[in-house]
Amino acid sequence: xxxxxxTVVVDGKALxxxxxxxxxxxxxxxxxxxxxxxxxxxxxxxxxxxxxxYIKGKRRACARVGMQSVERDLPASAxxxxxxxxxxxxxxxxxxxxxxxxxxxxxxxxxxxVARAVDPAKDVDGLHPMNSGRLLQGVPGLYPCTPxxxxxxxxxxxxxxxxxxxxxxxxxxxxxKPVSLLLLHRHATVTICHSRTRDLPGVCRExxxxxxxxxxxxxxxxDWVKPGAAVIDVGVNEVDGKLVGDVDFDGVxxxxxxxxxxxxxxxxxxxxxxxxxxxxxxxxxxxA
Ligand code: NDP
Numbered sequence: 001x002x003x004x005x006x007t008v009v010v011d012g013k014a015l016x017x018x019x020x021x022x023x024x025x026x027x028x029x030x031x032x033x034x035x036x037x038x039x040x041x042x043x044x045x046x047x048x049x050x051x052x053x054y055i056k057g058k059r060r061a062c063a064r065v066g067m068q069s070v071e072r073d074l075p076a077s078a079x080x081x082x083x084x085x086x087x088x089x090x091x092x093x094x095x096x097x098x099x100x101x102x103x104x105x106x107x108x109x110x111x112x113x114v115a116r117a118v119d120p121a122k123d124v125d126g127l128h129p130m131n132s133g134r135l136l137q138g139v140p141g142l143y144p145c146t147p148x149x150x151x152x153x154x155x156x157x158x159x160x161x162x163x164x165x166x167x168x169x170x171x172x173x174x175x176x177k178p179v180s181l182l183l184l185h186r187h188a189t190v191t192i193c194h195s196r197t198r199d200l201p202g203v204c205r206e207x208x209x210x211x212x213x214x215x216x217x218x219x220x221x222x223d224w225v226k227p228g229a230a231v232i233d234v235g236v237n238e239v240d241g242k243l244v245g246d247v248d249f250d251g252v253x254x255x256x257x258x259x260x261x262x263x264x265x266x267x268x269x270x271x272x273x274x275x276x277x278x279x280x281x282x283x284x285x286x287x288a
Pocket of ligand 1: 146174195196200234236266
C-alpha cells in the first residue's frame with residue numbers, strides 16, 4: 001500500500017499577488033511612457049448584494065494594479081433594451097478598453113443577448129461568440145477568466161498538462177467548455193462530464209487533472225480521486241453559512257497531489273485573469 005502523500009494546497013491569493021505584481025509593473029511602464037492607464041467598465045443591473053460585492057472587489061483589484069474602472073448601474077426594472085443601449089454606449093466610448101456586465105441579470109434580460117452585444121475587442125469576460133470561436137480554433141482572443149486562471153494554477157505549480165488525462169466535470173459556457181478547450185490545446189486528453197455521465201466516480205478516478213465546476217457541495221468524494229491527481233475545485237456553494245467547494249476538501253488531503261481550497265483558490269485567480277484580459281484588450285485597442 002502506498003503511504004499517504006502530502007497534498008499541496010494552492011494559495012490562489014499568493015499566486016494572484018504575484019501575477020498582479022507583474023501586471024502592475026506593466027501598467028507602471030505604460031504610465032512612464034506617457035500613456036493613459038487601461039480602463040474597465042463594469043455594469044451592474046439591479047441590486048443583488050452578491051453582485052455589488054463582486055463588482056466592488058473587481059474595481060478594487062483594478063485600482064491596486066493602477067488600472068482605471070468605471071461603474072455604470074441600472075435599476076432592477078431595466079429592460080433588455082436599456083442594457084443593450086448602455087453596452088452600445090460603452091462599445092463606442094474610446095476611453096473604455098474592457099466591458100464586464102455582471103451576471104446574473106434580472107429576469108427578462110437575456111445574458112446571451114448581452115454577451116453578443118459587447119464589442120468582441122472589449123469582451124474581457126470572453127463570452128462573445130467571436131471569442132468562443134477563437135478559443136475553439138485555438139487562435140488568440142479574449143478567453144474566459146476562470147478557465148485561464150485554472151491553467152495558470154497548473155502551470156505555476158508545474159503540473160504537466162501535455163499527455164495528461166484531464167477530466168472536467170461541468171460543461172457550462174463560462175467554465176466547463178472553455179477550460180476543456182484550453183486543456184485540449186495544451187495536449188491533454190480531455191473527458192467532459194455532466195449530469196448524464198454514467199459512472200462519474202469511475203471517470204473521475206482516471207483523472208491526472210480533475211476540474212470540478214458543478215455547483216454541488218462536496219460532490220467529489222475522496223475515493224473519486226486518483227492518488228497524486230491535481231484537483232481544481234471551481235465550485236462555490238454555501239452550506240450552513242460556510243463556503244464549500246464541489247470537492248470534499250478535507251477528505252482528499254493525503255490523496256490528491258494538489259488541491260485548490262474553496263476560499264482563496266480559484267476565485268482570486270479569476271479576478272486576476274480579468275485584469276490580464278483588460279490589459280490585453282487595452283494593448284490591442286491602443287496599440288501600446
Ligand atoms: P452551471 O450551473 O452553468 O453548470 C454546472 C454543470 O454541472 C452543468 O454542466 C451540469 O450538467 C453539471 N452537473 C450538475 N449536476 C451534476 C451531477 N450530478 N453530475 C455531473 N455533472 C453535474 O455552473 P457554472 O459552470 O457556471 O459554475 C459551476 C460552479 O462554479 C458554481 O458553483 C459556480 O458558482 C462556480 N463558479 C466559480 C467561479 C470562481 O471564480 N470561483 C467562476 C464561475 C463559476 P448539465 O450540463 O448536464 O446540466
